[in-house]
Amino acid sequence: MTTFWTLLKRDLLLQAREGGALGTALGFYLIVVTMMPLGLGPDLNLLSRIAPGVLWIALLLSALLSLPRIFEADDEDGSLEVMATGELPLELAAAAKALAHWISTGIPLALLAPVLGLLLNLELRAYPALVATMLAGTPAISFLGSAGAALTLRARRGGLLLALLVLPLYIPTLIFGIAAISAATGGPSGFQASFLILAAISLFSLVVGPFAAAAAIRFQTQ
Amino acid sequence: MTQTDAAPRQTLTQKLANPTRFMQLSGTLMPWFAGAAAALIVYAMYLAFFVAPEDYQQGQTVKIMFIHVPAAWLGMMGYALIAISSFGYLVFRHPLADVSAKAAAPIGAAFTFLALATGSLWGKPMWGTYWVWDARLTSMLILLFLYFGLMALRSAVDDEAMAGKLCAVLGLVGVTILPIIKFSVDWWNTLHQPASVIRMDGPTIHSDLLWPLLISALGFSLLFFALHMKGMRNEILRRRLKSLTMAEVDRARSVSAAAAG
Numbered sequence: 001m002t003t004f005w006t007l008l009k010r011d012l013l014l015q016a017r018e019g020g021a022l023g024t025a026l027g028f029y030l031i032v033v034t035m036m037p038l039g040l041g042p043d044l045n046l047l048s049r050i051a052p053g054v055l056w057i058a059l060l061l062s063a064l065l066s067l068p069r070i071f072e073a074d075d076e077d078g079s080l081e082v083m084a085t086g087e088l089p090l091e092l093a094a095a096a097k098a099l100a101h102w103i104s105t106g107i108p109l110a111l112l113a114p115v116l117g118l119l120l121n122l123e124l125r126a127y128p129a130l131v132a133t134m135l136a137g138t139p140a141i142s143f144l145g146s147a148g149a150a151l152t153l154r155a156r157r158g159g160l161l162l163a164l165l166v167l168p169l170y171i172p173t174l175i176f177g178i179a180a181i182s183a184a185t186g187g188p189s190g191f192q193a194s195f196l197i198l199a200a201i202s203l204f205s206l207v208v209g210p211f212a213a214a215a216a217i218r219f220q221t222q
Numbered sequence: 223m224t225q226t227d228a229a230p231r232q233t234l235t236q237k238l239a240n241p242t243r244f245m246q247l248s249g250t251l252m253p254w255f256a257g258a259a260a261a262l263i264v265y266a267m268y269l270a271f272f273v274a275p276e277d278y279q280q281g282q283t284v285k286i287m288f289i290h291v292p293a294a295w296l297g298m299m300g301y302a303l304i305a306i307s308s309f310g311y312l313v314f315r316h317p318l319a320d321v322s323a324k325a326a327a328p329i330g331a332a333f334t335f336l337a338l339a340t341g342s343l344w345g346k347p348m349w350g351t352y353w354v355w356d357a358r359l360t361s362m363l364i365l366l367f368l369y370f371g372l373m374a375l376r377s378a379v380d381d382e383a384m385a386g387k388l389c390a391v392l393g394l395v396g397v398t399i400l401p402i403i404k405f406s407v408d409w410w411n412t413l414h415q416p417a418s419v420i421r422m423d424g425p426t427i428h429s430d431l432l433w434p435l436l437i438s439a440l441g442f443s444l445l446f447f448a449l450h451m452k453g454m455r456n457e458i459l460r461r462r463l464k465s466l467t468m469a470e471v472d473r474a475r476s477v478s479a480a481a482a483g
Contacts, residue, residue: 147395151388155378165371165392168364169399172406179409201402212395215312219387 003088004096011100014073021069025062025105026112032058033116044121051120052130052181055113059134060141060170064163066105067145070097071153071217084221094217095210098146106138129184133177133195139202140173143209150213154220172201235310239317241458248451255448262441269434286344288434292442294337297365299446300330301397304372308393311386318454320386321461323393324376325453329446331369338362357411361404368396382461 015021036054037047074080074097083093113134114127122130148166152158180194238244270288303326311319341359342352353359372389379385 144395144399147391151375151392152378155375155388156380157378161374161378164367164374168367168371168403169395171364172399172402175406175410197406204402208395208398212391215391216388219384219391 003086004092007083007088007093007096008100011097012104015100015104021066022104022108025066026108028065029058029062029109029112030116032061033119036120048121048123051117051122052126052178054120055116055122055130056134056174056177058116059109059113059138060167060174062109063105063138063141063145064166066101067149067162067166068152068159070101070146070149071213072149075153075221080217081221084217090214090218091210094146094150094213095143095206098143098209098213101146102139102142106142107135110134110138123185126181126185129181129191133180133198136195136199136202137173137177140205141170143202143205144169145209147209147212147216150216150220153216173198176201235316241318244318245455245458248455252448252451252455255444255451259441259444259448262437262444266434266438266441269437274431274434283344283347284431286340287431288438289442290337290340290344291435292439293333293340294362295439296442296446297330297334297337297362299443300326300333301365301368301400303450304330304393305397308390308397311390312394318458320390321454321457322450323389324386325450325457327369327372327376329449329453331366331373333442333446334362334366334369338366355411357408360407360411364403364407365400368400372396 033054036050036058040046040050071080074083084090086093110131113130114122117127117130145162145166148162148169151165152162155161176194176198180191180198183191183194238247266288270285274285276282276284304323307319307323307326309319310316311323338359341362345354346352372392375392376385376389379388
């Protein structure tokens, strides 16, 4: 298990020392959200109504942008092959890398969302729900995304292909994230039900993602 | 099936692992499947257009159902077939499972598309618009995207054996998440139920319409299997041709190397 934590720490350190990666994702998030009022017009009532959806979709796209980086560098310098033959099960290694992606990208994006909510005139009572659903939902993005990243590791046009493979898998997360926020602002369904399902989807991805990613890596590093 | 086969006894799936045996069996079966499919579809269309009564509300447009409903069923069955094949390929290393998964993807996608296209043509007179974000339409659209993803992944990986394995992983991931997607889309739809949609599941279907529908579904299923078998046969022949070409290239290379040395 210490290998797991070492790998996690290594990935986080690499992310932190490398710099740039997190800034790019956050900057992308900011610019996509900024484009929305420019495209839809500055009507604050309209923006307030669509804010949760815009914030969630922009978050999905920003996280998607950084997914290929989970395995790419390690594949290029050969560390991935070492992990595949190492004593730590590859499933756990893939889980550690996906967890590092969640901590280094998912959490910052979720924490930036309320700031961007101000730009979109999001209702005040929606803020706690917004952050809570994003923190609960982003693990699914990282873990399912890691499977997609592993599948497209050595494919041609991997980045574009990754979006095509992974975005349909994000639909449940998106739907329940939005449902929970709309429940918190007086929607028809209960907040708790949507939120719990959202968490369940994340837990489910926690299981499926690493196994699929490990299988895909094993085939490609043999 | 014959008694002369050497022990240990093999199941049918194990026997079919031999591509030559599969080619023989499918070669005999395919004309029957194709013929039966053609006969049943023609008969079903005859029943649909000349025998079955018009719907008292929908008029002639109800006849779209005889193509739409089988296409939707087969679109879903295609993905199930891919999932089973993927499982068979990853777990049992069945050599034909990958061929089956590869052949099923475009056929399943075609039936899914057919269901969406006929559905939107049916939606225009019924709902007044070609597309509504109904739960079932949305689910079928996402299913089509999953098919596209599978086909895109296969075409993006150069090594064919690798592409097969990766597609099998993706197929299994897709089939585990498909029920969740379906459930979430239903949930989403009940939250935002548009007022214009008339629910289609009113009174249960009358037997005058049900029989042509079932015959049509059987005919299209046979068509699916005939196409799938043909696709698998083509894929096997293509792989043989490829390995023959590669062998020929190797031979020519060794001959020229010997001549040079």
